[in-house]
Amino acid sequence: MADDSTAKGILIGLLSAFGSAGVVAIILVAVWFFQYTPTGRIFLDRIGRPGEYDDEQAFLREEAEALEVMDDIQRMEYNRAKAFVQANPPESVQTDISLSQFLAIQEKGVSAWEFEPELEIANCFVEGRTEIEFFDAECTVQSNLPIPKQNEVYYWEAKIYDKPDSTMVSVGLTTKPYPLFRLPGMHKHSIAYGCDGARRHNQPFNPTPYGPEFLQGDVIGIGYRPRSGTIFFTRNGKKLDDVAHGLKTQNFFPTVGANGPCRVHVNFGQLGFVFIEANVKKWGLAPASGSLAPPPPYGSEQGSILLEGGRENDRNSGVPHVLTGPYHYSHGRTNSNQLRLGTR
Structure with a gap:
């Protein structure tokens, strides 16, 4: 029994020694790897999909390498954007x-979001907000408001x-300030899906193949999960792979x-989405309508006490009245002013 105890003690000692040596070896390998191997990119998604530079x-x-193969115009635009990012x-x-x-x-609902073109660039025009x-x-144009962070998912x-065919369109998310004379996805912090089927994440040089190309008539969707910082795209109602994770601190603005x-028409949730899941789970940026009442429809002035009073005064005074627009009713100026003020 004494021999057995001695043998077990020796075995345990050897195992402990080898275990300690193994731990030390792992630590040394890790130190060597991070200190002496060349660094390049980190992987935001699965292996083989490079992300932003580390x-x-x-x-x-x-x-x-990229500047060597750029033409003069491309080089000038890149340097202009680089200077903008450094200054802003x-x-x-x-x-x-x-x-x-x-x-x-709260008052306008999803109608609070609209696109604001940069007047100094003047290469695009926004009509009807979206x-x-x-x-x-x-x-490039950004929305006036960022995506909120209260809900689990937001989508547009x-x-x-x-x-x-010659026009390149990119749809995605950017932070502010952003060089609006450049497409989204090319500078920090931004991410975009282009009509060439590639995606860019802070990448001005080499885009990464991502999904199908999109053409005229296609609908591209962008989803953002604030809690995990995950961004994904859809094409014609079909969800594509997630493209980034951990982007939780930034305030992202819808960008085209x-x-x-x-021409690009954007749906923030004022209409039904092509991506059905977003409709079912109500992933729009806000409710379709807020607490602010919509303008009265054409013809609603028939029951208006104010306008009826104005008509009565017009009839009494002999002043003709004329309908000038859907929401504007013109009649005797003096009488209507008196009526609004409650005077005669």
Whole structure:
């Protein structure tokens, strides 16, 4: 029995020694790997799908290679954007939803969101808040409000109209400030799905193959999960792979860009989505309508005490009245002013 105890003690000692040596070896290998292996990219998704750069040296190497093959115009535009980002770092301005903006969302619902073109660029035009027309030069537009972070998922869609084959369209999310003379996805912090089927995440040089190309008539959707910081895209109602995770601190703005003529109509939730799951789970940016009552429909003035009083005064005074528009009724100016003030 004494021999057995001695043997067990020796065995346990050897195992402990080998175990300690193994732990030390693992630590040394890890230190060697991180200190002496060349760094480059980190993987945001599955193996083989590169993401943003994890060190400045790798970015500078790829930048130098890309600048060598750019033409003069491309090089000038890249350097212009680089100077803009250096002078206006991402998220260097306050973009949290303010109290007044929150109240506007409560009143207007999803209609509180609209696109605001940069007047100095003037290569696109916005009509009816969400209908964007691009012209003959590179231009990007952002929404006036960021995506909220209260709900589990937020989602919006963009439908492509009148797009020639030569026009590049990119749909995605960006932070502010952003160089709006560049497409989304090319600078921090931004991500976009392009009509060439590639996606860009802070990547001005080499896009990553992602999904099918999209053409005129296609509908591209963008979903954002604030709690996990996950972003995904859809195409014609079919969900594609997630493209990023962990983007929880940024305030992202819906963004559309193009480098040539086309029209893009955006649905923030004011209409039904092509992606059915977003309709079922109500993933729009806000309720379709808020607490603010819509304008009265045409003809509703028939039951208006104010206008009836105005008509009565007009009949008494002999002043003719004329209908000038859907919501404007013109009659005797003096009488209507007196009626609004409660005087005679």
